[in-house]
Amino acid sequence: MSVYFFYILSWLRWSFDWTHRLPAFLADYLELNFKQYKILKVNIKILGELSESQLSNIKDTLIDISVILDQCNIELEILGYIQTIKYDNNVLNSITCGFSGIFSKFFIWFSKNSYHQRDVITIFFIPNFKNFRGCAYPGTNWIIVDINKAKGRTIVHEIGHLCDLWSHSKYAENIMSTPSNGRKISNFQSSMIRTSRFVTKK
Numbered sequence: 704m705s706v707y708f709f710y711i712l713s714w715l716r717w718s719f720d721w722t723h724r725l726p727a728f729l730a731d732y733l734e735l736n737f738k739q740y741k742i743l744k745v746n747i748k749i750l751g752e753l754s755e756s757q758l759s760n761i762k763d764t765l766i767d768i769s770v771i772l773d774q775c776n777i778e779l780e781i782l783g784y785i786q787t788i789k790y791d792n793n794v795l796n797s798i799t800c801g802f803s804g805i806f807s808k809f810f811i812w813f814s815k816n817s818y819h820q821r822d823v824i825t826i827f828f829i830p831n832f833k834n835f836r837g838c839a840y841p842g843t844n845w846i847i848v849d850i851n852k853a854k855g856r857t858i859v860h861e862i863g864h865l866c867d868l869w870s871h872s873k874y875a876e877n878i879m880s881t882p883s884n885g886r887k888i889s890n891f892q893s894s895m896i897r898t899s900r901f902v903t904k905k
């Protein structure tokens with residue numbers, strides 16, 4: 704029950720955040736602040752054991768995230784070392800990527816196992832994620848991505864959803880398009896990400 708209490712609380716805080724986010728967004732969008740470098744904090748959790756090649760792929764993916772986010776003058780800071788955690792197969796089997804998923808077992812499990820601070824994103828790498836590469840539920844502070852299929856752009860795309868980029872772009876080269884390999888972040892998208900609760904000043 705507490706998971707849903709905090710989920711609703713998160714949306715209430717999100718609406719209050721706009722009182723200071725809106726001026727910050729406009730300053731950023733109009734490039735009045737010279738786009739100072741900011742930091743995005745993430746925590747990495749992996750479900751199950753990894754092979755050497757999977758581990759090295761994840762490390763490359765994290766470097767790729769940094770390259771993509773550099774377009775927005777954002778540095779990636781990894782708070783938690785890569786850690787593997789035990790999981791229940793029933794949790795993975797209950798994953799869906801849509802509104803109804805909020806009321807599923809996995810939603811509670813990932814919410815409980817994510818980082819305790821609301822402004823840090825936990826990236827869960829999971830094995831065999833059905834037909835998806837990744838999934839995000841706006842209002843939470845976690846995303847789930849497939850260990851074998853997720854690329855840097857997949858993760859930045861899902862982070863974009865958490866940072867209030869809810870709709871998909873029709874331009875294939877854009878990070879928020881799907882399905883595609885687009886990596887470009889527009890000025891509007893950059894300002895939304897930079898003023899979200901997950902991005903802080905250096």
Ligand SMILES: [Zn+2]
Pocket residue numbers: 860864871881
């Ligand atoms: Zn999407």
